[in-house]
Amino acid sequence: xxxxxxxxxxxxxxxxxxxxxxxxxxxxxxxxxxxxxxxxxxxxxxxxxxxxxxxxxxxxxxxxxxxxxxxxxxxxxxxxxxxxxxxxxxxxxxxxxxxxxxxxxxxxxxxxxxxxxxxxxxxxxxxxxxxxxxxxxxxxxxxxxxxxxxxxxxxxxxxxxxxxxxxxxxxxxxxxxxxxxxxxxxxxxxxxxxxxxxxxxxxxxxxxxxxxxxxxxxxxxxxxxxxxxxxxxxxxxxxxxxxxxxxxxxxxxxxxxxxxxxxxxxxxxxxxxxxxxxxxxxxxxxxxxxxxxxxxxxxxxxxxxxxxxxxxxxxxxxxxxxxxxxxxxxxxxxxxxxxxxxxxxxxxxxxxxxxxxxxxxxxxxxxxxxxxxxxxxxxxxxxxxxxxxxxxxxxxxxxxxxxxxxxxxxxxxxxxxxxxxxxxxxxxxxxxxxxxxxxxxxxxxxxxxxxxxxxxxxxxxxxxxxxxxxxxxxxxxxxxxx
RNA sequence: GGGGCGGUAGCUCAGCCGGUUAGAGCAUCGGACUCAUAAUCCGUGGGUCGUGGGUUCAAGUCCCACCCGCCCUACCA
Numbered sequence: 379x380x381x382x383x384x385x386x387x388x389x390x391x392x393x394x395x396x397x398x399x400x401x402x403x404x405x406x407x408x409x410x411x412x413x414x415x416x417x418x419x420x421x422x423x424x425x426x427x428x429x430x431x432x433x434x435x436x437x438x439x440x441x442x443x444x445x446x447x448x449x450x451x452x453x454x455x456x457x458x459x460x461x462x463x464x465x466x467x468x469x470x471x472x473x474x475x476x477x478x479x480x481x482x483x484x485x486x487x488x489x490x491x492x493x494x495x496x497x498x499x500x501x502x503x504x505x506x507x508x509x510x511x512x513x514x515x516x517x518x519x520x521x522x523x524x525x526x527x528x529x530x531x532x533x534x535x536x537x538x539x540x541x542x543x544x545x546x547x548x549x550x551x552x553x554x555x556x557x558x559x560x561x562x563x564x565x566x567x568x569x570x571x572x573x574x575x576x577x578x579x580x581x582x583x584x585x586x587x588x589x590x591x592x593x594x595x596x597x598x599x600x601x602x603x604x605x606x607x608x609x610x611x612x613x614x615x616x617x618x619x620x621x622x623x624x625x626x627x628x629x630x631x632x633x634x635x636x637x638x639x640x641x642x643x644x645x646x647x648x649x650x651x652x653x654x655x656x657x658x659x660x661x662x663x664x665x666x667x668x669x670x671x672x673x674x675x676x677x678x679x680x681x682x683x684x685x686x687x688x689x690x691x692x693x694x695x696x697x698x699x700x701x702x703x704x705x706x707x708x709x710x711x712x713x714x715x716x717x718x719x720x721x722x723x724x725x726x727x728x729x730x731x732x733x734x735x736x737x738x739x740x741x742x743x744x745x746x747x748x749x750x751x752x753x754x755x756x757x758x759x760x761x762x763x764x765x766x767x768x769x770x771x772x773x774x775x776x777x778x779x780x781x782x783x784x785x786x787x788x789x790x791x792x793x794x795x796x797x798x799x800x801x802x803x804x805x806x807x808x809x810x811x812x813x814x815x816x817x818x819x820x821x822x823x824x825x826x827x828x829x830x831x832x833x834x835x836x837x838x839x840x841x842x843x844x845x846x847x848x849x850x851x852x853x854x855x856x857x858x859x860x
Numbered sequence: 861g862g863g864g865c866g867g868u869a870g871c872u873c874a875g876c877c878g879g880u881u882a883g884a885g886c887a888u889c890g891g892a893c894u895c896a897u898a899a900u901c902c903g904u905g906g907g908u909c910g911u912g913g914g915u916u917c918a919a920g921u922c923c924c925a926c927c928c929g930c931c932c933u934a935c936c937a
Contacts, residue, residue, distance in 0.1 A: 558864040558932075565863070565933090629865090629931055658865090658931080698873070701866055702930065709872085716886075720899055728896030735895075765873090772885095783901045788894075799895095838897045 388448035389433035397677035408815035425470030467607035478606025485646035528573035688714035723840035745797025748805035
C-alpha cells in the first residue's frame with residue numbers, strides 16, 4: 379500500500395491539524411506493515427508556494443532560509459510523534475521532482491492551451507477571484523492581473539471522473555465527501571489555469587517547459603509530488619504495480635485531489651490513486667487554529683507536556699470522521715487518563731500484579747481463548763475509520779476488566795487463578811499487538827510487561843496526567859526482587 | 861446565490877437499505893469489590909432525536925420549506 383499525506387506549504391510551523399493527518403497515515407502504514415504487506419508511507423512539504431515567499435518577505439529573511447527552517451520543523455515531527463514515514467519529499471529540493479513535473483506537463487500537452495486571462499488574484503489563496511475582497515479574508519489586497527496563462531482541459535474529464543468515483547473505482551471516503559465530489563462533478567467542470575507569470579511568482583516555482591515566462595501552478599506542482607517522489611524503480615513499484623494508493627487529505631483540498639489530480643493522470647493515461655481519504659478540521663479551544671493558539675495547537679509542545687501516547691491517542695480516538703473536532707488540553711488529559719491510565723495501564727498493572735502475587739510470576743497458558751479484536755480493528759481501518767478502530771482496542775480493555783471482576787482470581791484456588799490469569803495475560807498480549815499501529819512505543823511497553831514466561835510487577839505504563847505529580851513517590855522500589 | 865455535510869441525553873458522539881419501550885462513553889447519583897495507577901465492576905436518573913409541514917400501517921431514519929454551524933464554490937442585478 380502506498381500512503382501519502384498532503385504536503386503542506388511551509389510558511390509557518392506545523393500545528394495539530396498537520397499532526398492529525400500524519401498520525402492517521404502512520405496508523406495505516408503500521409497496520410498494513412505488521413500484516414506483512416509492503417508499505418510505502420510518504421509525506422513532505424510544498425516549498426514552491428508563493429505564500430512561502432510572502433512569509434519570508436514579511437520576516438525579512440531569504441525564502442530559502444525560511445523554507446528550510448520550517449520544512450525541518452515538519453520533518454522533525456517524526457521523532458516526537460513516532461512517525462514511520464519512509465520518505466519525506468520537499469518539492470524544492472527533491473532531485474526528481476522538477477523533472478517529474480516537467481514530464482507530466484509534457485505528457486499532458488495535448489490538453490494544454492494558452493488563453494489570455496484577466497482577473498483579481500489573491501496571493502493568500504493562490505487563485506483568482508472575479509471581485510474583491512478575498513472571501514477568506516486575507517489581508518493582502520487582490521492584485522489586478524492581465525496575462526496569458528496555460529489552461530488545462532479539465533472539462534474533458536468530467537464524465538470519466540463521474541464514472542470512476544461514482545462506481546467506486548476511485549474511492550472517496552467518507553461517503554459524505556464522495557457525495558460532495560459527485561455533486562461538484564455533475565455541476566460541470568471548467569478548464570483550469572495551470573500556470574502563473576514568473577514575475578508575479580517572484581521567480582519562485584518550476585518554469586513551464588518551453589515558456590520560461592510562466593511557472594507551473596503551485597497545485598499542479600504539488601500534486602505531482604505523489605509520483606515525482608518515487609525515483610528509480612519506485613515509480614513502477616509503487617504507482618504502476620501497487621493497486622492500493624491512498625491519499626490522506628483535509629476537507630479543504632478535496633477538489634484538488636479527487637478532481638484535478640485524477641484528471642492530470644487521466645490525460646497522459648497514468649494509473650490513478652485508489653482512495654482519497656478526507657478528514658475534517660481541528661479547532662483549538664473552540665477556535666480556528668492559528669498562530670495565536672499557542673501551545674494548545676503545537677504538536678511538539680503537547681508531546682513535551684503530555685507525552686506522545688496521549689497526543690496520538692486523542693487524535694485517533696476522539697476525532698470523528700465527519701465534523702470538526704475541538705481540541706482542548708482538558709479533553710486530551712481526560713481521554714488519556716480514562717483509556718490509557720485507568721483502562722489499559724491499570725489492566726496490565728493488575729494482571730501482572732496478580733500473576734506475581736498468586737502465581738509467583740509464572741505465566742500460565744490461557745484458560746480459554748482470549749478475546750481478540752484484530753478483525754474489528756482491521757475492518758475499521760479498511761474503512762479508514764480511525765476512531766472506530768481505536769474504540770475496538772478500548773473495548774477489549776473493558777472486556778478484560780469485566781473478566782477480572784467476573785472471575786475474581788483473588789478468590790480462586792490455584793487452578794482457577796491459572797485459568798483466569800492465563801487468559802488475561804494472553805489478552806494483554808493481544809492488546810499489545812493491536813495497539814501497535816496506534817501507540818507504537820506504548821505497545822512495546824505493554825508487550826514487555828506481559829511478555830516472557832515470568833512476569834514482574836511493572837511500573838505504571840501510563841501515569842495519570844491529571845493528578846498533580848504522584849503523591850509521595852515511592853522511595854525507590856529497587857530493594858530487591860520480590 | 862449554488863452545492864455538500866452536520867444540528868440525537870449536561871458533554872463527546874453511535875444509530876446501514878424507515879419498524880418492537882431511541883443507544884454508548886464521560887459527567888451526576890447509589891451500590892460492590894479490593895488484584896490494580898484513589899484504579900475497576902454493577903445499577904439509577906436524564907432526550908420535544910434543530911423548527912414546521914408532508915408521505916406511510918409505521919420516521920431520528922424518506923420528501924419539502926425554514927433556522928443555526930462548518931466546508932467548497934459562485935456573485936445574476
